[in-house]
Amino acid sequence: xxxxxxxxxxHxxxxxxDARAVAEEVTxxxxxxxxxxxxxxxxxxxxxxxRVVVDITPTYSGCPAMAEMRADLITRLRAAGYxxxxxxxxxxxxxxxxxxTARGRRLLAEHGIVPPxxxxxxxxxxxPLSLGRTAPAVSCPQCGSAGTELVSQFGATSCKxxxxxxxxxxxxxxxxxx
Amino acid sequence: xHEDENAYESLSVAHGGEERWAFGTGFDDPLAGVDxxxxxxxxxxxxxxxCVALGDDALLVSxxxxxxxxxxxxxxxxxxxxxxxxxxxxxxxxxLTRAARADPGLRPPDAPAHIPAExxxxxxxxASAFRNVCLAELDDAGDFAxxxxxxxxxxxxxxxxxxxxxxxxxxxxAAIAAKGVTELTYHREYAAGWTVRLGDGTDYxxxxxxxxxxxxxxxxxxxxxxxxxxxxFDDILAQVLAAATLTRPSPVAALGAGRRGEHTGxxxxxxxxxxxxxxxxxxxxx
Numbered sequence: 001x002x003x004x005x006x007x008x009x010x011h012x013x014x015x016x017x018d019a020r021a022v023a024e025e026v027t028x029x030x031x032x033x034x035x036x037x038x039x040x041x042x043x044x045x046x047x048x049x050x051r052v053v054v055d056i057t058p059t060y061s062g063c064p065a066m067a068e069m070r071a072d073l074i075t076r077l078r079a080a081g082y083x084x085x086x087x088x089x090x091x092x093x094x095x096x097x098x099x100x101t102a103r104g105r106r107l108l109a110e111h112g113i114v115p116p117x118x119x120x121x122x123x124x125x126x127x128p129l130s131l132g133r134t135a136p137a138v139s140c141p142q143c144g145s146a147g148t149e150l151v152s153q154f155g156a157t158s159c160k161x162x163x164x165x166x167x168x169x170x171x172x173x174x175x176x177x178x
Numbered sequence: 179x180h181e182d183e184n185a186y187e188s189l190s191v192a193h194g195g196e197e198r199w200a201f202g203t204g205f206d207d208p209l210a211g212v213d214x215x216x217x218x219x220x221x222x223x224x225x226x227x228x229c230v231a232l233g234d235d236a237l238l239v240s241x242x243x244x245x246x247x248x249x250x251x252x253x254x255x256x257x258x259x260x261x262x263x264x265x266x267x268x269x270x271x272x273x274l275t276r277a278a279r280a281d282p283g284l285r286p287p288d289a290p291a292h293i294p295a296e297x298x299x300x301x302x303x304x305a306s307a308f309r310n311v312c313l314a315e316l317d318d319a320g321d322f323a324x325x326x327x328x329x330x331x332x333x334x335x336x337x338x339x340x341x342x343x344x345x346x347x348x349x350x351x352a353a354i355a356a357k358g359v360t361e362l363t364y365h366r367e368y369a370a371g372w373t374v375r376l377g378d379g380t381d382y383x384x385x386x387x388x389x390x391x392x393x394x395x396x397x398x399x400x401x402x403x404x405x406x407x408x409x410x411f412d413d414i415l416a417q418v419l420a421a422a423t424l425t426r427p428s429p430v431a432a433l434g435a436g437r438r439g440e441h442t443g444x445x446x447x448x449x450x451x452x453x454x455x456x457x458x459x460x461x462x463x464x
Contacts, residue, residue, distance in 0.1 A: 088211020
């Protein structure tokens with residue numbers, strides 16, 4: 001749908017593609033090298049009459065960045081002239097790291113954060129226990145060594161695991177498959 | 179002073195208002211824009227009760243885990259426990275908000291009108307109105323093995339329950355459960371990993387872990403009064419205990435009945451702490 005909206009400046013020029021372009025440039029507060037689109041949390045942008053409606057989905061249930069994302073989207077869209085902005089939560093289907101775009105994965109790697117592997121595919125029924133047996137091999141983003149060890153599945157933010165390299169001894173983070 | 183020199187000023191200027199005084203403040207409705215309609219065949223009162231019970235469980239385990247911040251044996255474990263607490267708090271917020279949407283009568287009548295339903299439920303109910311299982315409220319008294327034993331039993335049970343609820347007739351509860359399953363899988367691996375590390379460690383660590391398991395075991399039977407997930411719970415626990423060389427404690431008849439509001443003495447002091455600020459200044463906002 002494409003519609004004409006009145007801008008606060010007075011011109012009547014704006015379209016859905018413009019609103020989408022503005023929303024897609026908003027970055028994630030915790031991984032600022034990624035846009036919300038790269039991270040896969042921006043589910044949709046649409047125009048309903050005079051209103052721009054943006055759907056976002058939380059990464060984790062307790063993600064404290066949701067309020068920041070909402071505020072940033074509203075601020076940026078208002079600055080671009082959209083006075084009536086509604087940011088809504090979309091819960092289903094749940095976010096997965098498979099929603100991170102190819103560009104997002106490249107940018108993570110460029111910033112020294114290992115991108116996630118494929119999210120676990122779960123069969124119906126009880127979730128099996130792994131007891132650490134299924135931790136995937138991760139190469140060090142600093143020196144490329146395959147000699148790395150998991151320090152903790154819970155890093156500085158919920159979405160990241162903490163590793164250390166046994167070759168160059170440096171710690172590094174990975175966005176964990178989710 | 180220039181606004182750039184004052185952290186508070188620059189944050190509130192950059193983020194448009196006093197409620198955004200720090201990262202993560204200015205809480206907003208966790209179900210904003212989610213269709214709150216109750217579909218045919220779902221009893222709103224029963225849905226509300228179910229969501230309050232599951233929300234209270236998550237809230238109180240989250241609060242107990244938060245007490246480990248600055249007290250865990252290693253920095254990485256403080257971060258891990260805080261992350262798990264944050265996930266559970268997020269689940270609690272979604273569930274309590276869903277509960278009050280389904281059944282607005284759940285909102286405590288004496289809660290200040292300006293606070294959202296989730297806060298009204300958390301801060302303005304007394305212990306007898308909480309519906310969490312007693313396992314969630316137990317005081318681990320700063321004993322790390324006890325914290326791990328409770329976490330293992332709790333998340334193993336909760337993962338089984340949430341797995342079933344992904345097929346709930348209520349699409350909102352089903353979506354909350356689907357998010358929770360992925361999170362709880364990581365929580366269970368964490369708790370199982372520490373149970374094995376302590377149980378299969380030294381004689382001393384094994385003794386402490388076994389004692390902790392024995393201590394929390396009397397609160398296990400209560401978990402299965404409402405949800406028939408005992409087979410999954412027993413299967414997962416058998417795998418962990420075998421790897422940890424620990425002994426499954428003998429069956430004990432349920433000690434608590436938290437789903438009926440019959441709690442242990444540990445709940446009231448926990449709530450007193452949790453609710454102190456909101457009750458001292460009912461006009462407060464955050």
